[in-house]
């Protein structure tokens with residue numbers, strides 16, 4: 001989940017209609033989708049691209065990986081924004097039976113807007129398959145959005161070079177501000193530490209991993225996500241770690257991307273301590289980052305189990321950090337969901353589902369008959385009651401416990 005350059009577009013008019021392709025869209029793009037490098041980006045810290053002549057609007061895709069009965073996997077996508085004609089409609093991206101050697105249990109799938117891995121990329125969600133190699137290392141494959149080409153082997157990361165599939169976690173995010181998602185990898189390091197790597201997109205592939213630094217986290221009890229925590233246009237690694245004493249449920253800290261956007265992180269900056277005495281729980285929480293109040297700065301969202309097993313959504317607005325710092329306000333409760341809502345039977349993501357540049361909450365929820373995807377539209381000060389975005393029936397193979405999702409931060413062009 002990425003929201004790094006929302007600052008750039010904050011204040012643009014809300015656009016209700018989508019028109020055909022722009023003059024600058026590459027030939028590979030679909031009629032309204034554009035590739036990552038065409039979206040206006042910060043050219044320096046917080047500075048909008050002066051060449052931006054076209055209005056762009058987020059058109060995020062929910063990328064789904066579905067476990068096949070033969071052990072392989074199917075990739076699918078759902079357009080999450082109602083500015084698109086096929087909003088809420090699941091479509092197949094790729095069918096990868098076990099005979100192709102791809103495996104649901106031995107692949108992690110991360111949707112993003114990485115690159116035109118093949119020339120027929122249409123600007124919809126790309127998928128990276130982080131695949132267990134025979135030696136225990138990693139094979140990195142890319143599936144270009146809309147492409148009919150086979151998955152492209154982008155990188156081989158051998159065990160002999162220290163890579164472990166089991167001890168690595170890939171995350172999509174644009175760490176150098178060029179519009180293409182890069183892959184950030186958190187890898188188990190020496191005891192009590194992790195090593196952070198980045199595979200930077202060059203627009204056609206993910207380049208060889210570059211070691212960005214180490215941090216004192218216990219790999220097994222951290223959650224890692226990527227968003228621009230300090231508003232400089234370069235996405236940062238945010239880590240929520242389980243507390244080391246019973247008094248602390250979890251802590252959140254940020255490994256800021258170097259201000260050049262091209263190199264190493266520094267030491268993590270502490271960003272919050274969540275105490276058990278205040279009701280916080282590591283096991284009963286999940287953490288997200290995005291701009292849910294529309295000020296252009298990334299906010300923290302904590303989805304928490306309620307006392308009755310439902311869902312409570314807490315928001316910590318950004319307090320406009322100074323350069324090199326991070327700052328989030330006290331949590332404010334934005335939504336409480338009871339009734340059929342279950343924390344344990346749902347997963348949440350952030351994405352702008354209505355083209356207003358304000359991130360909304362998306363919930364993927366288990367049902368007896370499959371999965372329902374909901375959106376909770378942000379008003380900028382709260383969340384509207386969830387409305388149904390997509391229904392994924394069990395008769396089509398959809399099962400909450402054998403499906404994984406991620407949001408691709410894809411964009412489209414709109415009228416002048």
Ligand SMILES: [Ca+2]
Nearest residue numbers: 174176178180
């Ligand atoms: Ca990038």
Ligand SMILES: [Ca+2]
Nearest residue numbers: 228230232234
């Ligand atoms: Ca940053």
Ligand SMILES: [Ca+2]
Nearest residue numbers: 291295297299
């Ligand atoms: Ca915000």
Ligand SMILES: [Ca+2]
Nearest residue numbers: 352353354358
């Ligand atoms: Ca929105």
